[in-house]
Amino acid sequence: MTLTNENQPYVLVNTNNHVLWLSMNRPKERNPLSSAMLRALYGRIREASENDDIRVIVITGEGGVFSAGHDLKEMSGRKEHCEPDNEKRVKAVLDDCTQLMMSLIKSPKAIIACVQGTASAAGCQLVSMCDLAVTQDQAKFCAPGVNIGTFCTTPLVGIGRNMHRKHAMEIALTGDMFSAEDAMRFGLVNKVVKIEDLKNETEKLANKIAQKSAVGIHSGKLAFYQQIEESIEDAYTSASQAMLQAMLSDECEEGVSAFFDKRAPQWQGL
Incomplete structure (x- = not known):
């Protein structure tokens, strides 16, 4: 309280x-x-x-x-x-x-x-x-x-x-x-x-x-604050891993589908 x-x-x-x-x-x-x-x-x-x-x-x-x-x-x-x-x-x-x-x-x-x-x-x-x-x-x-x-x-x-x-x-x-x-x-x-x-x-x-994807913002924000404190080489390694996971996610699949279908995406939680 x-x-x-x-x-x-x-x-x-x-x-x-x-x-x-x-x-x-x-x-x-x-x-x-x-x-x-x-x-x-x-x-x-x-x-x-x-x-x-x-x-x-x-x-x-x-x-x-x-x-x-x-x-x-x-x-x-x-x-x-x-x-x-x-x-x-x-x-x-x-x-x-x-x-x-x-x-x-x-x-x-x-x-x-x-x-x-x-x-x-x-x-x-x-x-x-x-x-x-x-x-x-x-x-x-x-x-x-x-x-x-x-x-x-x-x-x-x-x-x-x-x-x-x-x-x-x-x-x-x-x-x-x-x-x-x-x-x-x-x-x-x-x-x-x-x-x-x-x-x-x-x-x-x-x-x-x-109105953006809460899932994308969550993973992206945490990845940003992690990589910004690392050496550039380590930053690319950790950012690439985060990007890989994001691109293979259901949320990204919905976003890409919405882009090609020319419709508003239906994000998780909205």
Whole structure:
């Protein structure tokens, strides 16, 4: 069950046309990725990943900020906290964060970040770990750990796999905000739109993907994230094996038959 605070769910849930919308619901606190928020998102992602009726997941936020990243009060090692518990507490948050981030790439569903406002630190990391991202044109992105005497090391795991390393290091070394247009130029997001068009554009993208083969997307997504971390030789070996299995599947046979018959394919689960 989704955790609540002051009788409000951490994550608002809505489903439409096989698309699950998850909206982080702590706008007054700028949707921090606290341990409670991380667990709430993870629980919803895990449930959706096992639900055949869900074909695409969209992650967004309430209010003017997508996510300000980790809750600094929760992550702080300041002296007034009980020092023996500091390491355990911070490690637990980082473990919860890793669990959520890995669930995004391991999920068989396509996952889209719908960025309605600023995405900072772990919030920027969350955008980077989604398969696709659509952002409004006034959104900002940053990895500002350096500004408080630390470094956005874990956010750079995802950010650094989306963009050229020099861009990733620039935003981490300066801690500066960068624009939505820069985010697209760097490779962090796919599309920049006006705020009034954000939901519609994200919905159009999600609905388009939801009409594709869930079987094909599942196998293809897992194969992509496996091969992208391998050497080029190993990548061709693993991708070829995945392609072989896909081409010999019943789903592919239906797709090819539909192509030659000039009809809409009848995918499994639709």
